Structure formats: structure tokens, C-alpha cells
Amino acid sequence: MSASESSAGVVDRVSSFVSEHKKAVIVGAAVAVAAVGAGVYFASTSRGGGAPDAEKGERKKKKNKSKKRKAAKDADRPILEEIEPKVQEVPEDDTPLTAERIAVMSTEERAKAAASLKAKGNSAYQAKQYSSAADLYTRAIEVTPTPEPVFYSNRAACYVHMDPPDQEKIVEDCTAALALDKRYVKALNRRGAALEAQGKYEEALADFTSAAILDKFQTRGMQDNVERVLKLLARQKADEILATREPRLPSDVFVSAYFGAFRPRPLPTLPENRTTGDETLIKSLEALQAGDYIHSLTLVNEALEQGISFDLGKAEALNLRGSYKFLMGDVTGAKDDLMASVEVVPSFTQSWVKIASVYMEQGDSDKAFECFDEAIKQNPDDPDVYYHRGQVYFITNEFEKAAADYTKSTALDENFVFSHIQLAVAQYKAGNIANGMATFRRTLKAFPDRSEPANYYGELLLDQQRYDDAIDKFDRAIELELAKPRARNVLPMVNKGLTIFQAKQDVAAAEELCKKALEIDPECEPAVGSLAQLALQTNRVEEGSQLFKRQAEITRSEPDLLGALTYHFATKSQIDFLKAYPEMAAQMGSIAAGLM
Numbered sequence: 001m002s003a004s005e006s007s008a009g010v011v012d013r014v015s016s017f018v019s020e021h022k023k024a025v026i027v028g029a030a031v032a033v034a035a036v037g038a039g040v041y042f043a044s045t046s047r048g049g050g051a052p053d054a055e056k057g058e059r060k061k062k063k064n065k066s067k068k069r070k071a072a073k074d075a076d077r078p079i080l081e082e083i084e085p086k087v088q089e090v091p092e093d094d095t096p097l098t099a100e101r102i103a104v105m106s107t108e109e110r111a112k113a114a115a116s117l118k119a120k121g122n123s124a125y126q127a128k129q130y131s132s133a134a135d136l137y138t139r140a141i142e143v144t145p146t147p148e149p150v151f152y153s154n155r156a157a158c159y160v161h162m163d164p165p166d167q168e169k170i171v172e173d174c175t176a177a178l179a180l181d182k183r184y185v186k187a188l189n190r191r192g193a194a195l196e197a198q199g200k201y202e203e204a205l206a207d208f209t210s211a212a213i214l215d216k217f218q219t220r221g222m223q224d225n226v227e228r229v230l231k232l233l234a235r236q237k238a239d240e241i242l243a244t245r246e247p248r249l250p251s252d253v254f255v256s257a258y259f260g261a262f263r264p265r266p267l268p269t270l271p272e273n274r275t276t277g278d279e280t281l282i283k284s285l286e287a288l289q290a291g292d293y294i295h296s297l298t299l300v301n302e303a304l305e306q307g308i309s310f311d312l313g314k315a316e317a318l319n320l321r322g323s324y325k326f327l328m329g330d331v332t333g334a335k336d337d338l339m340a341s342v343e344v345v346p347s348f349t350q351s352w353v354k355i356a357s358v359y360m361e362q363g364d365s366d367k368a369f370e371c372f373d374e375a376i377k378q379n380p381d382d383p384d385v386y387y388h389r390g391q392v393y394f395i396t397n398e399f400e401k402a403a404a405d406y407t408k409s410t411a412l413d414e415n416f417v418f419s420h421i422q423l424a425v426a427q428y429k430a431g432n433i434a435n436g437m438a439t440f441r442r443t444l445k446a447f448p449d450r451s452e453p454a455n456y457y458g459e460l461l462l463d464q465q466r467y468d469d470a471i472d473k474f475d476r477a478i479e480l481e482l483a484k485p486r487a488r489n490v491l492p493m494v495n496k497g498l499t500i501f502q503a504k505q506d507v508a509a510a511e512e513l514c515k516k517a518l519e520i521d522p523e524c525e526p527a528v529g530s531l532a533q534l535a536l537q538t539n540r541v542e543e544g545s546q547l548f549k550r551q552a553e554i555t556r557s558e559p560d561l562l563g564a565l566t567y568h569f570a571t572k573s574q575i576d577f578l579k580a581y582p583e584m585a586a587q588m589g590s591i592a593a594g595l596m
Contacts, residue, residue, distance in 0.1 A: 097143050107145045114144035118151060125158060134158035149177035153187045160190065170194035182580070185211045192225060201233035202569070209573040210580065213588075230573075234565040241552065241561065247328040250556050251523035255293045255327055256487040262350060262384055263416055264289075268312050277306030281317050288320070291487050297324045315345035323354060329556055331361055349375040349382045360392060361557070368392055383412035387419050394422065399430035417447045421456050428460055436460065451480035455492045462495070467503035471496055490517035494526050507537050523554045532567070545571040 097113060105113070121136035137155035144151065156173035159166040174191035177184050192207030208225040215222050249255055267285055270278050284299035300320045308314045322337030335358045341351040352375035359367040372389040375382065390405030406423035409416065420443040428436030440457040447453055458473030477492035497513035500506050511534050517527040532547035548568035555561050578585055 097139060102143050105143075110143050110145045114140045114148075114151075117143065118154070121154060125154070128161075130158045130161045147176075147180055149180040149184050149187065152177035152180075153184065153190065156187070156190050156194075160193075165194075165197070167194040167197050171198075183214055185214050188214070189222070189225065192229070196229055196232070199236075201229050201236055205229045205233055205569060205573050206576055210577050213574070213577055213584070214581075226573075230566055230570055233569050234562050237552075237565050237569075238558065238561050242329070242558065245329070247325075247330060249293055249297065249324065249327055250554075251521050252291060252293060252487045253489050253521045253524065254556065256291060257489065258323070258327060259288065261388070261418065262353075263413060265350075268310075268316055270313075271310050273309070275307060275309045277303045277308045278310070278313055280306055281308055281313050284320065285316070293324075296320070300324070311344050312348075315341045315348045315351065318344070319348065319351045319354065322351070326354065326358065326361075327556070329558075331358055334358055347378040349379045349385055352378070353385055353388045356388065356392070360395070365392065365396060381412055383409040383416065383419070386412070387416070387422070390419075390422060390426070394426055394429075397429075399426045402426040403430065417443070417450050417452055420446065421452055425456060425460070449480065451477040451489065451492065454480070455489075455495065458492070458495060458499075462499050462502070465502075467499055470499050474499065488520050490521045490524050491526060493517040493520075494524070494530055498530060501534065501537075507534050510534055525551055525555050525560065528554065529564070536571075541571060541575055545575060 102110065117136050117140035121133045121140060124130075124133035124136055134155050137151050137158065141147070141151045141155070152173040156170045156177070159169045159173065171191055171194045174187040174194070177187040178191070181187075188207045188211040192204045192211065195201075195204035195207065205226065208222065208229055212219075212222040212226050217223060267282060270282065280299055280303035284296045284303055287293075287296035287299060300317055304317050304321060308317055318337045318341035322334045322341065325331075325337060326334035335355065338351045338355045338358065342348055342355070352371045356368040356371035356375075359365070359371065369389070369392070372385060372392075375385045379385070386405040387409040390402040390409065393399070393402035393405060403423055403426040406419050406426060409419040410423065413419075420439065424436045424439035424443060426436075427433075427439060437457075437460065440453060440460065443453045444457060454473045455477040458470045458477065461467075461470035461473060474492045474496035478496065481488045481490070481492060493513045494517050497510035497517075500513070501510035511531060514527045514531045514534070517524050518531075521527070528547055528551045532544045532551060535541070535544035535547060545568055548564050548571060552561055552564035552568060555564055578588075
């Protein structure tokens, strides 16, 4: 069981936390004032675009009204405000409105002239004469005694259809329109689209979020804009982080769980004429066994530089260095080392298994299974091969196949606790609940000094809402972990915290456990993610947003990085909305309630 697999249960609950408890995040006067956070956004997206029954009648009326406007809409162009019937030609204005002439006109004359120019601009736009329309709107802006946001927004619509679109002018005009009417949804959407086209995703997200909230999430297209740009922004920021992040090992707990997913093997026997590199390799493997991972990494690099004299030692060293590269996020480098390992010793099945994990990280399950087939061909009696192939089946929700592989792994070596645990979980997931629970009880008796059976049994009890029983098992797991001298797994603490919250809505107690977990393991990602979600429950949305940002900084895998960034920016965009529209705070609760 890898580190990421060992925390799958708690991570799943953390990632679904908002959707499960969103009402607690966003309903109520106190929350509405300052703590909307990610709640409104996730509430809107979780319902799949549907509307509450009470709203359907009203929205149907609006839909019918919109049909009357379709005749004035060109399919590939935005709708202009106050559009006039389409005409094919636009008459020229024989009397140009110079600055001198405008200066002597009365306010009423200027208003009439502006209205006339706007109407001509609308007609030109309908005739697809975009340059003429833009010029007419410009003249309307120059002559009008009172600036109107629609003039700027309509001119921006013309710039949308220039070849190529003038994105900077679109942004400039929409900004001018919003300066006159900050609730101008159409201008927000147009500016958001222009900013998106320029790759300014964070600014675009702010506009699209504002438009969607002001629209009260009534228009599916506006929600789509938010979701699309949010993904683009998370991807953009993730790429920046991955390109600049210094390679480093994750927490000792994570590394320990990764290596603990493989059965221990004896140290290789050195040849009689051993080299310095041979001896350095042994020191590296001894440091690995002692949990001194940074020292082990340094030593294995030195061993390969010094030169290793025997093939098994070379394969072992390349396997170990490839493992460390994988843990540090260097997937390509890890694959190169692991492939080199099996080139030296094709029967080195652990390297085949780890190559399979690289392919799974890259989303290529077919290649992963090819690696397992090769490993079985080399050594059909290696129990680790079946355990890890079972893990792949488990990830792909093929629970019966996973159970068969876990059973095979256990038959070859019954002393590996994770094969028993995963068999129990696979049986449970496959719907054989009684068998799964029975397997767990047998595992608890067979491994009384291991924390993992108690922790994962507690997760199944939590799934059944047997809260007191779950807490009892998490307490036992915590007791066993705290007895360790180092590399203590703090996931039972996080699990207990979430159980207390789920059972009693006791945010303070849940937070205390997560913070205690972080005192032991400062880079425990599930603990940080749980604290972020819990912060949303108590109106500390800015704190929650920063915790999501912290989660992005410490997470190892790319999917988890994208998830943390998505939560961070979704929350931040709505915090920024309330800063820009403080008068909307009182309405947020009712908007959120309508999305439930």
C-alpha cells in the first residue's frame, strides 16, 4: 500500500467535504456576511444545472420571454442591448459632430444625438458592419451628456467580431462600462472572455464568478464559464509550481508508507572483492531500514557515482534511486532508473512493479498491466506482484479481481498486513460487507500490534455511521502510532477528527486533532485539507483559502495539486466578490439556499 493509497479513505472524505456540508458553510446570516467562500460555487455545480421546483415556473416564464428576442440574435454574435430591426445600409451623417459643435449643443440635443447614433450603431452591428458600428458608438460616447455603460459594452461587442478580436479594447470598454454600473453582467462576461483569451485566468475567473453570482446562478452558461476558467487557472498555476518546485522528499510518514508497501528483503550479499560503491550501497539500504531517508538518498547517489561491481547491487541501487525520484515527483527520471534496473537484472520484480506504478501515475493502466505480466513471468511466486496488481484493480473499481489478487498475495505470504487489510476493504467495496468486516476482525487478531487494521476498520465503521465504534478503533490506532519512536502515521488522528465532526458537528475538537497531527507530521496533506474545510464551517474563509494554498505547496501528486488549487481559487474568487460587492453579503444566504 503506497502512501497515497494508505490515505485514500480520508482524502476522499476531505475532497467531498464541501459538497456534503455546503449548507453549513453558506446558510445563515453570520455566514452570509463574510463566509460564502467556495460554498456558493460548489453548491451550484453539485446540482448539475438543475433548478429547485419552486424556481422552475418562474424560470420557464423567463425562457419563454427570451424566445421573443431570438429573431434579433445572430447565432455567432452576442446580443446587443436595445437592438433595432436589422437594416442593410447605414446612412451617413452629413453633419459631423465636431467638438466645437458639441460644445454649443444643449443637453437635450446631445442626448437625442447620442440616442440616434446608438440606434444607427445597433443597425450597423446587425448588418455585420462592425467597424461602422464601433465608430457610431464612439461618436455616441463623445456626444452624450451622461455616459451610458451600454455604449461601451456595445462597442466592446464590435471589437469581439474584429479580425482578429481586439481583446485589449474589449477589456478597456467593459471596464469603462463597469465603472458606470458594476453590476453590468454582460460587461463582466465580455471582459471575462477577453481576459480568458489573453490567458489572464485569475482575472477572468473574478469576472465570471461575479457575473454568475449576480445572475444568482440562473444561467448554466455562466456556471460553465466559471468551471472552465477555474480548471484553466488551476492547470496554469500547477504547471508553474511543477516547473519551479525544488525536488524534495515528502514527509517521513509518506516515504515510510511508500516503502512499507513492499515486503522487506534481506540486504544483498557483497562480493569478495567489494568496492567502495558496494559498501556505500549497503549503508544506504541500512539508512532506509532505519527510516533515515535523506541520508539514504544521499548515499545511494554516491554509490552509483562510485560504481557498483555486481549486477544485483546495480539493480538494487537503481531501484532505490528511482523510488526516491518517484517520491520527489520526477516521474520521468524514476522511470529511467527503474527501466535500467530491469535491464541489468530482468528478474528484479520490485522494479517491474514500480514501473507499473509510474504508468498508473501517468494514467496508462494498459502499460501497467504489461509490467505486472512481465513480473509474473520472471517470478510467479512473488507475493508483492499480486498485491500491487490488486491495488491497480482496486483503483479501477474492479474489486472482485482485486480481492482475488490480495488472496493470492496472502497465500504466498500471510505475514504482510496490507494484503489482509486490502482484501477486507475490497470485499466491503464489492458489496460483501459481512465478509469484509469478518476479514477485518481476523486481521485485528492476527496483527494486534499494528495500527493499520484498527485505522482502516474504523473507516468502514465510519462509513456505516457507527461513530462510537469508529472512534474506539481510531483511538487504538493512535495509541499504537504514538508508541513508535519516529515516522508516526497521523491519519488516525485526522480520521478521528472528521468522525467527531460528522457525528457531533464539533469543529473545535476536529480542528484540535488535525493540528495535533500537524505537530507530529507538519506536511500531512489530509490534515491541512481537513483544516481548510473546517475553517469554512466557522466563517474563516480567508484562512481556509490560505490552507488550500498550503495544501497545494505540500502535495506530491499532480492530481492532488490541481484539486487543492481548484479549491483555493474557487474560494478566493468569491471572497474577492464580497469585497467588490459588500452590499451583496446579506443576499448570499438566500442565493445559496436556492441552490440546495
